Amino acid sequence: MTRVASAQTKKLGTATLKFANPPAVVAAAAIGGPMEGRGPLGGYFDRITEDRLLGQKSWEQAEIKLLESAVELATQKAGLKPADVDFVLAGDLLNQTISANFAARTIDRPFFGVFAACATWTEGLTLGSLLLDGGFADTVVVGVSSHHDTAERQYRFPTEFGNQRPPTAQWTVTGAAAVVLRREGRGPYITHATIGRVVDMGIKNPFDMGSAMAPAAADTLQRHFEDTARMPEYYDLILTGDLARVGLPITQDLLKQKGYDISDRSQDCGILMFDPGQDVHAGASGAACSGSGFAGFVVTEMARHNLARVLFTATGALLSPTSYQQGESIPCIAHAVVVETEKGGEEE
Amino acid sequence: MTRVASAQTKKLGTATLKFANPPAVVAAAAIGGPMEGRGPLGGYFDRITEDRLLGQKSWEQAEIKLLESAVELATQKAGLKPADVDFVLAGDLLNQTISANFAARTIDRPFFGVFAACATWTEGLTLGSLLLDGGFADTVVVGVSSHHDTAERQYRFPTEFGNQRPPTAQWTVTGAAAVVLRREGRGPYITHATIGRVVDMGIKNPFDMGSAMAPAAADTLQRHFEDTARMPEYYDLILTGDLARVGLPITQDLLKQKGYDISDRSQDCGILMFDPGQDVHAGASGAACSGSGFAGFVVTEMARHNLARVLFTATGALLSPTSYQQGESIPCIAHAVVVETEKGGEEE
Numbered sequence: 001m002t003r004v005a006s007a008q009t010k011k012l013g014t015a016t017l018k019f020a021n022p023p024a025v026v027a028a029a030a031i032g033g034p035m036e037g038r039g040p041l042g043g044y045f046d047r048i049t050e051d052r053l054l055g056q057k058s059w060e061q062a063e064i065k066l067l068e069s070a071v072e073l074a075t076q077k078a079g080l081k082p083a084d085v086d087f088v089l090a091g092d093l094l095n096q097t098i099s100a101n102f103a104a105r106t107i108d109r110p111f112f113g114v115f116a117a118c119a120t121w122t123e124g125l126t127l128g129s130l131l132l133d134g135g136f137a138d139t140v141v142v143g144v145s146s147h148h149d150t151a152e153r154q155y156r157f158p159t160e161f162g163n164q165r166p167p168t169a170q171w172t173v174t175g176a177a178a179v180v181l182r183r184e185g186r187g188p189y190i191t192h193a194t195i196g197r198v199v200d201m202g203i204k205n206p207f208d209m210g211s212a213m214a215p216a217a218a219d220t221l222q223r224h225f226e227d228t229a230r231m232p233e234y235y236d237l238i239l240t241g242d243l244a245r246v247g248l249p250i251t252q253d254l255l256k257q258k259g260y261d262i263s264d265r266s267q268d269c270g271i272l273m274f275d276p277g278q279d280v281h282a283g284a285s286g287a288a289c290s291g292s293g294f295a296g297f298v299v300t301e302m303a304r305h306n307l308a309r310v311l312f313t314a315t316g317a318l319l320s321p322t323s324y325q326q327g328e329s330i331p332c333i334a335h336a337v338v339v340e341t342e343k344g345g346e347e348e
Numbered sequence: 349m350t351r352v353a354s355a356q357t358k359k360l361g362t363a364t365l366k367f368a369n370p371p372a373v374v375a376a377a378a379i380g381g382p383m384e385g386r387g388p389l390g391g392y393f394d395r396i397t398e399d400r401l402l403g404q405k406s407w408e409q410a411e412i413k414l415l416e417s418a419v420e421l422a423t424q425k426a427g428l429k430p431a432d433v434d435f436v437l438a439g440d441l442l443n444q445t446i447s448a449n450f451a452a453r454t455i456d457r458p459f460f461g462v463f464a465a466c467a468t469w470t471e472g473l474t475l476g477s478l479l480l481d482g483g484f485a486d487t488v489v490v491g492v493s494s495h496h497d498t499a500e501r502q503y504r505f506p507t508e509f510g511n512q513r514p515p516t517a518q519w520t521v522t523g524a525a526a527v528v529l530r531r532e533g534r535g536p537y538i539t540h541a542t543i544g545r546v547v548d549m550g551i552k553n554p555f556d557m558g559s560a561m562a563p564a565a566a567d568t569l570q571r572h573f574e575d576t577a578r579m580p581e582y583y584d585l586i587l588t589g590d591l592a593r594v595g596l597p598i599t600q601d602l603l604k605q606k607g608y609d610i611s612d613r614s615q616d617c618g619i620l621m622f623d624p625g626q627d628v629h630a631g632a633s634g635a636a637c638s639g640s641g642f643a644g645f646v647v648t649e650m651a652r653h654n655l656a657r658v659l660f661t662a663t664g665a666l667l668s669p670t671s672y673q674q675g676e677s678i679p680c681i682a683h684a685v686v687v688e689t690e691k692g693g694e695e696e
Contacts, residue, residue, distance in 0.1 A: 010483065011434065015458040017484050058674055086359065087543060095443040096668035097463050098676075101546060105679045110363040110543035112471060113666075113681075115445050115463045123460060127475055134482035135358065136365050154670070195435060195458035198449060318461075320444035322502070326406055328446075331453045333461075 013227030015220075016194045022343050023132040023140075024185035027078035029070045030296035032288075033148070033174030039274045044296030045175070046073060052149060052174050059149040060098065063176075066288075067092065067103040067145035070176035074141060074295075078180040085109050085180075086137035089128050091120035092145045092287055093172075094154060095320075099145045109141075118242050119196065119316030120144050121177070121290040122335035126193040129337075132183050139183075145176035146286030154321060155206055168208035170244050170270060171280035177291030179299070188302045192338040194224040198318065200331040206317075206324055210247025210270075210282055213315040216332035217243060218254035220313060224336050225260050232262045236307045239298065241290035241314035241334075244270035244283030269293030290314035298339060308341045361575025363568075364542045370691050371480040371488075372533030375426035377418045378644035380636075381496070381522030387622045392644030393523070394421055400497060400522050407497040408446065411524075414636075415440065415451040415493035418524035422489060422643075426528040433457050433528075434485035437476050439468035440493045440635055441520075442502060443668075447493045457489075466561075466590050467544065467664030468492050469525070469638040470683035474541040477685075480531050487531075493524035494634030502669060503554055516556035518592050518618060519628035525639030527647070536650045540686040542572040546666065548679040554665075554672055558595025558618075558630055561663040564680035565591060566602035568661055572684050573608050580610045584655045587646065589638035589662035589682075592618035592631030617641030638662035646687060656689045 010018050030045045037048030047069070054062040067090065075082060088107055091114040092099035104111040116123040124142040131137040149159050151172040157163045181190065199219050203212035217240055225231065232238060243251055248268040255262055272293065273284035294312055301307045313336040319328075358366050378393045385396030395417070402410040415438065423430060436455055439462040440447035452459040464471040472490040479485040497507050499520040505511045529538065547567050551560035565588055573579065580586060591599055596616040603610055620641065621632035642660055649655045661684040667676075 011485060060670060060674060091463070093444075094668065095670055096441075096465065096666060098666070098668045098671045101666035101679050101681075102671070102676070104546040104681075105548050108545055111546055111681065112475070112543065113463045115439070115461045117444065127460070127478075130475075130478045130482055130484065134478055136478065137359060195460065197456055198452040198459055200453050318444060318446070318449035320442065320446045322408060322443055323446045323450070326408065328450070331449050333449075333452075333459065 015223045016192055016227035018192050019129055019133045019190060021133050021183060022189035022191045023129045023181040023183065025179050025188050025299060026182045026185040027074050027180040028295035028299040029074035029077060030177045030292035031066055031070050031175050032292060035278060036173055036175055039278060041273055041297055044300050045292065059147055063099045063145050063147040063150050064102045066176035067099050067143055068106050070178040071107055071141055071143045074178035074180050080139065085139050085141050087112060087131055088141045089114055089124040090143040091115045091124060093117060093151055116333055116335060117316030117318050118285060118287050118290055119314040119333050119335050120287045121294060122314040122337050125190060125337050126335060128181050129190045129193060132181055140181045141178055142181065143178035144287040144291040146172050146288040148172045148174045151286060165281055166207045167281050168246050169281045170209055170242065170283055170285035172286040173273060173284050173289040175288035175292050177288055177295035179295055188339045188341050189343050190337050191340050192228065194220055194227060194336040196220040196333040196335045198331045198333050200329050202329045204329050206319060208246065209285055209317045210244045211250060212317050212330040213332040214243055214247040214250035215254060217251045217313055217315045217334040220334040220336050221255055222258050222260065232260055232265060235265060235309045235311045238262050238266040238311045240268045242270035242285040243268045243315055244285065246282045302341055310339045312337050312339060363571045364540055364575035366540050367477055367481045367538060369481045369531060370537035370539045371477045371529040371531065373527050373536050373647060374530045374533040375422050375528040376643035376647040377422035377425060378525045378640035379414055379418050379523050380640060383626060384521055384523055387626060389621055389645055392648050393640065407495055411447045411493050411495040411498050412450045414524035415447050415491055416454050418526040419455055419489055419491045422526035422528050428487065433487050433489050435460060435479055436489045437462055437472040438491040439463045439472060441465060441499055464681055464683060465664030465666050466633060466635050466638055467662040467681050467683050468635045469642060470662040470685050473538060473685050474683060476529050477538045477541060480529055488529045489526055490529065491524065491526035492635040492639040494520050494636040496520045496522045499634060513629055514555045515629050516594050517629045518557055518590065518631055518633035520634040521621060521632050521637040523636035523640050525636055525643035527643055536687045536689050537691050538685050539688050540576065542568055542575060542684040544568040544681040544683045546679045546681050548677050550677045552677050554667060556594065557633055557665045558592045559598060560665050560678040561680040562591055562595040562598035563602060565599045565661055565663045565682040568682040568684050569603055570606050570608065580608055580613060583613060583657045583659045586610050586614040586659045588616045590618035590633040591616045591663055594630045650689055658687045660685050660687060
């Protein structure tokens, strides 16, 4: 297979990639647990599971099953067979990203493991787009998963403890998301990606991820606006991953101080995912929060012509049980991608 | 910054990328602990630390320091400032790859986190090469780290336990490695990459990684030979990451069954790293085993004109403490890159 790469591929400013051949999002799949199904975004999921165990022996096995199903469903929706997929890129929150690695065993395609905590989704979209834009592949699948119970027992306390959660805590989404990206196809298209730096403002509380991640999100968004010379008004929607009710206002404030007012067009998947009545405190989190927000909500609303230009920024808190127990702070990262119904978009 | 990408970039066969603009390895740095310094490869390290704690409070902090130092040293050796680096790609073995993420906080450049256990090194080299070949960057740094004591207490038992290790056990390398890849520069060059699939033959023993990883290494090498239509004889050296004394003969046997005899030109970093008298049982392992084998031994021997064409395959065991405790088997992966002193190599 020989592919011709473009002569116009470029890097903008400090951290933004502009794809000369913007990859098309040809299919997307989002699978959610029962609580996600009852939330405001419930109708955007392709499939809602009956319980959080999916008939498996452990929550970890259930999470693997969610990711396998999302990848399988997205591939089917694209009208493709597994063998048509050149490369799979996936990651998740668990130690050594076992959900992705065990799912990759079943998926059985050349595989890249990525990790950026809940920002894994946009890191995967970026690297998948590189493979396509560079002419190395026709078809790439990007996937992520997360699970409330696997995440709680790894990062905080096993859910059986029934420990009290403070108001700043977020609720990890149980679910998985996958998209099929291709060199050719009806859009929407991934036109740009802005790669984040690790930012750490000293927050140490694993029950307050929103405050920890907000500065990283603001840093990446500021770089995006500077690199592209676009103002927030260019976008119909600036959607973040899982800053939730505590983090989004901080990101909005930080950006306002830098001259970028995103308050009238920004929203967060962690706020959209659950109803306040669902007792999730600050909102949702998890790699599948960003993933299903993108694969479910954004892709659907773009197909319905309700959105044309979206700046999507997944946000990740890069703590581990070990670093937390050793009293370390929480380094964070945010990676942004631009999704547009038109390939070219407006010239910078 | 506008870069012209080539029109000849392509994918070969099922899983091999051929770079149209092979990135140059312009500088490399390898840092090892005291035991690595006393081993047969000791002379290939740029720096040997006095102890495994490096003056830090914890082994985890020592590992972060190792990675930071390797990235800093490689950048210096390339005659570059940190700000000259467009992107950093790094990973390690710890839960949520904290060594890489905490080091990235200090390094402060746009950052991609990658995870493929001990195969992280070649996954990073591949993705870094994509960024350069695609015209998205001039300069990329790829880094990995591992540490005997952080790995033992995470995957098996804290070293203070003094538990007995079976003969199949490997000793995780304490160290870090980094290379600077650039679009322009004297070689050697990364000319190809073959991306592995996850292979799991049912091995469950975390004290026998060599047997678990050998089939994944054989699978990737077989694909490489098929995809490129090259025979093993094309290469001066076929070097694997950390199959060690148990795994390498298995990989050699599996490939012989497929018609590829690599026995007269294959070697393993896990065998080269330590002397049998160092009491490491089957040999070395760890992301820094592959990394320093490449950044120290391979790069140096290519500069000395003792090697011209090397097929380098890092091998990763994708287990986690959680999956092991739940009785799961060990999925494995291997990613290969070709390093050649000549950009073009021989036509396939």
